[in-house]
Amino acid sequence: MYRNVAAVLLALLLVACVPKPALRVHGDASLLNEQQMREQALAHVDQWTLEGRIAVSDARTSGSGDITWVQDGEHYVFTIRGPFGKSFRLTGGPDQALIEGMDGGPLSGPDAEDLLRKALGWEVPLHELRAWVLGLRADGGPAELSFGVNRLPSLLQQDGWNVDYREWDATRRPALPKKVFADKAPFKVKLSVESWRLGQ
Structure with a gap:
């Protein structure tokens, strides 16, 4: 009996440890309208700086580090x-584009995308x-x-x-992402933003 109870408790514990998938809903007219308003509000924001962490990987290699991304119109650092x-x-x-600091x-x-591919894979x-x-x-x-559930894009x-x-x-108006994970097999890019600064 105790063995059966222990097995049930173990099973419940394992289930409890499995992370729940994010609740997502397909964009309806109301959600898409809110997104369009966000996009319009940010459409002319072409100067910003973010600080954070970036990780890039494929099926064989990976790399990560601190990132500072400065965007000034069409130009970036x-x-x-x-x-x-x-x-x-x-x-x-x-x-x-120019990459400096490499062997x-x-x-x-x-x-620039071709340079990253050649220099780092x-x-x-x-x-x-x-x-x-x-x-x-x-x-x-x-x-x-x-x-x-926050009515912001999830995927x-x-x-x-x-x-x-x-x-x-979500304290910003409009809200800005803090964690962005992009993947296209076998490539993955993970960006965690620690701070945003819009404008100069």
């Missing part, structure tokens, strides 16, 4: 600092990520949205990527 042994700076704009000296080219959708990190749909193609599917919004700073 990413500064990523170890501890994975590759601290570097990526700067660029619409037609030119072998600076690397430049017209496509990272697959990062930089153009789309600029919108996704603000909780917006990118202008690259059709997007499908699901929402959480964005666009250009073959799944963008999972794990946490929001």
